[in-house]
Amino acid sequence: MSRFLLPLAVFALLVVVLAIGIRHAPEKDIIASPLIGKPAPHFALPDLADPAHTVDSRSLTGRWYLFNVWGTWCFECRAEHDTLLEVRNAAIVPLVGLDWKDDDGEARAWLAQLGNPYQVVAVDHSGRAAIDWGVYGAPETFLVNPQGIVVYKYVGPLTHEVWTHDILPRVPGHPVAGS
């Protein structure tokens, strides 16, 4: 008799495991980047404010910074803009922008109109730098430590919650002088 109950018992056990699994599911939203724990990819690209000037990623090492990939063509980037301004106003971590596959004129107009949260914006016309960083959709935001190691990556529009819960706790107490 009992052997015919065995499948039901196994199934009941499975249901318990799956039920626990569902409760944990929302925690897995973060898509792990292979870059985390690795040195941030190097780039040397024109500065949006002054294309004659080059932004070299080596000049960024020695302090914490947030690397934010955006473009004027990206709707979600508009959505995260207010959060970016909040990050700038907090003056804890400077924002370095990567203007991805964009028109320079439109990008400058966008920043002039909405406010410029970035300390500096590098222009990536070809998309090479974005590929190096493993970007597959804008916006994406990376937290890089003073040793130039990528500590954290967030895919999608940055929100106040992500900024306060996921990014700030990763930055050690002493605020770095920013923009």
Added chain:
Amino acid sequence: MLPELGQFALILALLLAGLQAFFGIVGPMLGRERWMAAVTPAVAGQFVMVALAAGCLIAAFVGNDFSVAYVADNSNSALPLFYRVSALWGAHEGSLVLWILLLAGWTVAVAVGAGRLPPRFAARVLGVLGVVSFGFLLFTLATSNPFLRLDPPAADGADLNPILQDPALAVHPPILYTGYVGFAVAFAFACAAMLEGRMDQSWARWTRPWTTVAWAFLTCGIALGSFWAYYELGWGGFWFWDPVENASFMPWLVGTALVHSLAVTDKRGLFKSWTLLLAILAFSLSMLGTFLVRSGVLVSVHSFAADPRRGVFILAFLVVMVGGALTLYAWRAPRLRSTAGFELGARESFLLFNNVLLVIAAATVFAGTLAPLISDALKLGTLSVGAPYFNPTFMLSMLPLLSLLALGINAGWKRGRLKDKERTLLLTLLAAAVLACAVVFGIYAHGKVLTPVGVMLGIWIILASLVDPLDRWRRSLSLPRAVLGMTVAHVGLGLAVIALATVQSFTVERDVALAAGASARVGSYDFRFEGVRPVEGPNYGGTGALVVVTRGGAPVAILTPQKRQYWVQRQLTSVTSIRMSRGNNLLVALGDDLGAGRWSLRIQIRPLVSLIWLAALIMAVGGTLAASDRRYRTERARESATAGAARPAIQSP
């Protein structure tokens, strides 16, 4: 207007599915003839309504109606028409509509074929299918409505995920789902038999063709998915043990066991409760696969549209369906008695081994797939299970299975003697061993230990499968399609084993950096990189490379891998270029621009890899042939279903 009509049709379909379930299950219980007679019209009505809903959604895609959220999320006005139609199943909501449509199609087919079944039994089968359909329709309407409107409408759509813009992937889901859903028929037959409290050999005969056809579709669907992953993802692998792949592979393994166990129940009246359990398991694993993919409990490259709220619904549905079926099983199965016996060495015992080994294989895949989930649930830390686990454990059950196959197909029912075939089998084994060594050491000149073993087993399976058909042909006996189909399917399996053993051992893979005009030698081929040029498609731009392949100076092939940038989603995809040469698959994927005219290229040479998918197709053809055998169509056994007692065993000729 059309989307509202579609939603209304889905609601009507839900009501009709409810009626179908109620009349189909309660009617026979109370013995109400007229209730039972209402089941078939409900089936027809439900199919019409679901087809109407699917039609409305397709019309919204074709007509670029971006006021429908699902269309706006998964299509674009620049998307070619073909992909606008296939975008229907490009994401979660539409996939469910497709699922339900295919289920309604299978149900109509069962209703049409039900003329051969006793009316009470037919009503119960359709009733159980009604419960399944009701659950999925409710799920769609409650958590995943594809007809939700956007206000204001989107100006244009966000486009279909670029990796889904591919012919193979456009047809992969319908074929795979046809297989998944087909197991619902076997499940319904099993539940109906348990509700009747009786099950005999004619039950197995009715169930067999449905199961085999579903199995054939699932085989094709999995092979197509693997083929797509091979050439589209650009990694060059054909199987990654990804949770979603496993989700389709587990029902396939159990379904394969079911096909074989049904043969025993049909021919000899044995393994009854075991067959019932497999029929329940095959469909339960299909539904579990849906759960794993859709709920987000497992992280996978495939896990689009994961939503825990949906997970809760599917889990509840699983509890009702699988829990219900297994409870019924625990209650009814003890009554099923098999009277016949068999000797060790008879075909029954080989099929028993087949079943046990296939279920063990499915269980190891299951354990590996769920291990990360369990470890996470028990707070043991994150765990990643991949090929290093799956490959050896899977081999552990496959090697004995393949070794016994050649003997099993030549063993007679009931008696454990191979009789006159002993000599023939030894000869085929010897021939297989010689051929395998010739292939492995002659053509490829080196190999791992398992390579000659795998190639030998593959060849032996093929040769041994041909013994019986050749014998029949020599004696001018008829060759029924069931036997022919079985032979074809086993030859396909043999080919697959040979291909897998060869690919695993003799693949050459190299990443090179080349400037235009430079060449690299990989294996015995020279790959000359001629440079890149821009390419442009209807909704993408990109870079295409030209690679000329020569072998000893003689031209072999021109390869044109591309990197595409889809405009709307800004996603880069790699389109590999593949050509055949002397049985080898030459694959080139275009990597990154390294500056100064240099590009990185990934070059792979895989022998016999195409044979894997061809073999899967041959297996599916074999299954279809077997399912079309006359014995399933001409059999009219209305009385025997209710007679209960096992009829005399039908000896296989």
